[in-house]
Amino acid sequence: MNVITPVDAPDNCRFAIVVAEWNKSITQKLLDGAVATFAERGVAEDAVDVAWVPGAWEIPVITQRLADTCRYAGILTLGAVIKGDTVHDHWINAGVTDGLMRIGIEHSLPVLFGVLTCETLEQAIQRAGGSVGNKGSECAEAALHMAGLLAALPTR
Template sequence: MPNVIQPAPVPTDARFAIIVAEWNKNITGKLLDGAVDTLVEQGVADERIDVAWVPGAWEIPLVAMRLAESGQYAAVLCLGAVIRGETTHDQHINRGVSMAMLDIALEFDLPVLFGVLTCNTLEQAIHRAGGNVGNKGSECAEAALQMVGLLQAME
């Protein structure tokens, strides 16, 4: 039987950063609510959660890098909503943001969670921000907690 590495409990002094894009705020605000609610329900004190609003998804990686550099956070959650329009603009945003976030996670050995919705329609985004497909902000927070615990167990 293989040895399965199980996540350790998240340290009570762990801090979490959440970056939220203001673009499509009617969607991203719900993602933020889901993320904060999940972290608090899992025992993270409200005062250990820092939220930074940025204009849009494109600005998320710069702030994520600054927060990662600070060494203060157990994880950085990145929330946004990029909805396809009439051009390929969304594809460029999504690709750039996702690749930058991956680079930051690897450079700083830190969970940087991709909670950016990449939807074809506003309706799809609504369904993923607390609608019939769940809340991807909450799922992002759950993944952050699991990754923090797993990395803790691997030390």
């Protein structure tokens, strides 16, 4: 058996982060966690591009445009969709999830899903640096892992 293990992500890797303004008290903490993790792992500050969008629904459009540039080793998507009194959150979550998966597959590009899909504000708080960790930081770790794994894979 031959196990392919990730190598260190190349020094010239660039990453993008698309983050939603909606629920900014949560999404800012996710962004802070992702940026801190990249810095801790040696990714230069100027190798990380951040694009703010109005809400989670707009994340796939900007992610698609960024993926089209072929500049990035990975794109993190950060948002917080919190259930309200209607099923609106269900449709947002489904559309965003499907769109981001399609972009990643079409581009053979890691598109990391850091869009919280929570029942309550408290659940979101706990996932943005609270007792459950910081999902933005986890996305950055996953992006680095995937960049290294893709670099280790044969191209043909």
